[in-house]
Amino acid sequence: VSTWSAVPAGPPDPILGVSEAFKADKDSKKINLGVGAYRDDKGKPYVLSSVKKAEELLASSHPDKEYLPITGLPEFTKNAAKLAYGAESAPFASNSIAVTQSISGTGALRIGGAFLAKFYPHAKVIYLPVPTWGNHHSVFRDSGLEVRTYRYFDKKTVGLDFAGLKEDLQNAPEKSIVLFHACAHNPTGVDPTQEQWSELSDLVKEKQLFPFFDMAYQGFASGSTSRDAFAVRHFVSEGHQIALAQSFAKNMGLYGERVGAFSLVTESPEEKARVESQLKIVIRPMYSNPPLHGARIANAILSDGALYKEWEDEVKGMAERIISMREKLYDSLTDTLKTPGEWGHIKSQIGMFSFTGLQPEQCKALAEKAHIYMTADGRISMAGLNGGNIEYFAESVDKVVR
Ligand code: PLP
Numbered sequence: 597v598s599t600w601s602a603v604p605a606g607p608p609d610p611i612l613g614v615s616e617a618f619k620a621d622k623d624s625k626k627i628n629l630g631v632g633a634y635r636d637d638k639g640k641p642y643v644l645s646s647v648k649k650a651e652e653l654l655a656s657s658h659p660d661k662e663y664l665p666i667t668g669l670p671e672f673t674k675n676a677a678k679l680a681y682g683a684e685s686a687p688f689a690s691n692s693i694a695v696t697q698s699i700s701g702t703g704a705l706r707i708g709g710a711f712l713a714k715f716y717p718h719a720k721v722i723y724l725p726v727p728t729w730g731n732h733h734s735v736f737r738d739s740g741l742e743v744r745t746y747r748y749f750d751k752k753t754v755g756l757d758f759a760g761l762k763e764d765l766q767n768a769p770e771k772s773i774v775l776f777h778a779c780a781h782n783p784t785g786v787d788p789t790q791e792q793w794s795e796l797s798d799l800v801k802e803k804q805l806f807p808f809f810d811m812a813y814q815g816f817a818s819g820s821t822s823r824d825a826f827a828v829r830h831f832v833s834e835g836h837q838i839a840l841a842q843s844f845a846k847n848m849g850l851y852g853e854r855v856g857a858f859s860l861v862t863e864s865p866e867e868k869a870r871v872e873s874q875l876k877i878v879i880r881p882m883y884s885n886p887p888l889h890g891a892r893i894a895n896a897i898l899s900d901g902a903l904y905k906e907w908e909d910e911v912k913g914m915a916e917r918i919i920s921m922r923e924k925l926y927d928s929l930t931d932t933l934k935t936p937g938e939w940g941h942i943k944s945q946i947g948m949f950s951f952t953g954l955q956p957e958q959c960k961a962l963a964e965k966a967h968i969y970m971t972a973d974g975r976i977s978m979a980g981l982n983g984g985n986i987e988y989f990a991e992s993v994d995k996v997v998r
Contacts, residue, residue: 610730611971618969626967627985629976632782632948633851634914637982642914644849646907650896654889661888666876668697668857669891675898676857679821680811680842682829687861694871695859696879697886700851701812701843702731704858708808708839709739710878711860716806718771723764725749725775727973729782732775732810741773749784754941754953756786762799771804778811778840779824780947783975787817787946793827797834807831808839815847817947819915821908837861844894846948847911853890914979918948921981928990935994950976958996966992 608616614630636642667673673695681688698704713720722741724732725748736743746768747760765774776796781787788796800807809828815821822829831838837860844855858875862868879885897903926942929935942950954962954974962968968989970976981989 614969614971617963621967621969623967625985625988627969627980627989629968629970629980629989632846632977632979634846634849634948634979635982637917637984639980639982639984642849644907644910646897646903646910647848647850647893649906650893650900650903653896654892659892664697664885664888664891666879666885667695667872668886669888669895671899672855672891672895673697673857673859675895676842676844677859679898680814680825680828680840680857680859681832682822682825685829685832687832691865692862692868693859694862694868694875695857696872696875697891698841698856698858699883699886700845700854700856701810701841702735702856703854703886704841704843704856705732705735705810706739707858707875707878707882708841708860709736709741710882711858711875712773712806712808712839713740714878715874716773718806719769720773721769722773722775722808723768725761725777725781727783728775728777729810729812736775744768744772746774748781749786749951751953754786754938754951755944756788756792758788758792762795765796765799765803765805768803768805771806773806773808774800775808775810776827778809778814778827780813780817780949782812782947783949783971783973784951785941785945785947785949786951788827790826790830793830797831797836800831800836801834806839807836808841810841812841812843813846813947814842815908815911816915816918819912819919821847821911832861837863844890848894848897848907850890850893853893854887855890855894918978921978921986922950924986925981925990928987929993933990933994935990935997937997948977948979950978952976952993954993954996961996962992965996968992 618628677693677695687693720741722736723744723746726745746764747757750757814824817824840859842857845851897907922943929939952974956972
């Protein structure tokens, strides 16, 4: 009998499963709105021109393939922290941010979870929004934290349940860890306003909660990397010692290169050095040291004035294409088709995703009858829509809603 005969089959990943169903469909009208990866107006994967130029620069310098340090490429981590916190932020200027390169955003969350499980001096409990990116639950559970939840989304208004959110954080034990999506909340596309972030900063201070920001979409939400960093920078300017997970998957289109960073605000350069020494001890037995190529690309862009400018324009271009798809979809549903229901949230939501409010059976009907694939919670990746398919999508939604 095989050693593994008792291993049960696990459930398929809810998001990657959508891509498999899409691949198997042979209809030419098919649309994949499941996976959160940017597509251009022809529906094709998009390699940024700034990334191509950075790669050409790198190739012409014939760099070696030696191991990186455990915490990654030092210039890259410094530039990543600068992008998130801003050059003028006090902990950045005083060299008090402990930072390490990570295997994209997921790896940053996992390093953060493992570090908190080892060193957070209070109850090791983390509060996640409902709903949240599904992997958050697994990452923090497997890191050794106890996972609890707070209210975030109001199904009735298809918007933020700010009262419920505040009540739940108010009722959480003091000094709990709380995870916030820094911008472009996944899966809802619903973010707090700047005034609401200020209120949350006060509440977090009053309850002495520990804020952990997941910033997977900096620049992707509004088109501006500094506007999207508002929550992070506001909390830091208010004196919070935050944890931060950054990803360059979406905003540089470096998905498979796995480029990210994890950082912690500390009190002083001396404390930063102690914390970084322990980050190394967390990382070394996980994967020894991070991959080289993607960090070199990201660093080439972040450290070169002309490439940086070109990248900023490209991020803005991606965000604007998505925003224009929101407007087109809203107009088609409300003006052209007079589809029953309220669709204002399509325009007010932000970032890669929209929570349409479509019910599971409607999503199923869209897949079976119209070859349109999305997750069963009614979330669509706006980036999967383009000039060639948006009318067909709107008409198909109209049909399943009636
Ligand atoms: N956090 C959120 C909210 C996400 O949506 C994602 C990706 O979809 C990630 C983190 C991590 O992505 P990656 O590991 O590809 O950087």
